[in-house]
Amino acid sequence: MDTILGIPIPFFWPERVGCISALITIIFGLMCYLAPRASLSILRLQTLPDVPEAVSEMRGTLAGFYIAVGVLVLLMQQPILFLVLGAGWAVTAFGRLTSMVFDSGFMRGFTTFNVVSIAIEAALAAAALWPGLAAFL
DSSP, X not given: OOEETTEEOOSSHHHHHHHHHHHHXXXXXXXXXXXXXXXXXXXXXXXXXXXXXXXXXXXXXXXXXXXXXHHHHHHHOOHHHHHHHHHXXXXXXXXXXXXXXXXXXXXXXXXXXHHHHHHHHHHHHXXXXXXXXXXXX
């Protein structure tokens, strides 16, 4: 199998698409790690001057998880890891949908930002679930 920097290049399309989902996840993680305040702004969140823990949450909780799972999927390319990544994105999309319906009033939560975000999250979930499920079918 061919490799780039020690990372195997998948031969079959499901694995390729799953690896693209992992790469995008890593990019999101790096954005959160290297530019946490900008990432918070993109997510429409803000920090308070006397609460530095918000930036720590962005770097630790979001960035750390995104980078770790994405890198492990790329390096190991095992079906169960694709399923973990896909399930994570699917639950993220479901959580956003739940919030859109219940937290803001039914139609008020359907903003352009939320609709685009849920579409991205669902696409990343589908891309990662494809190789994971294909291995078991």
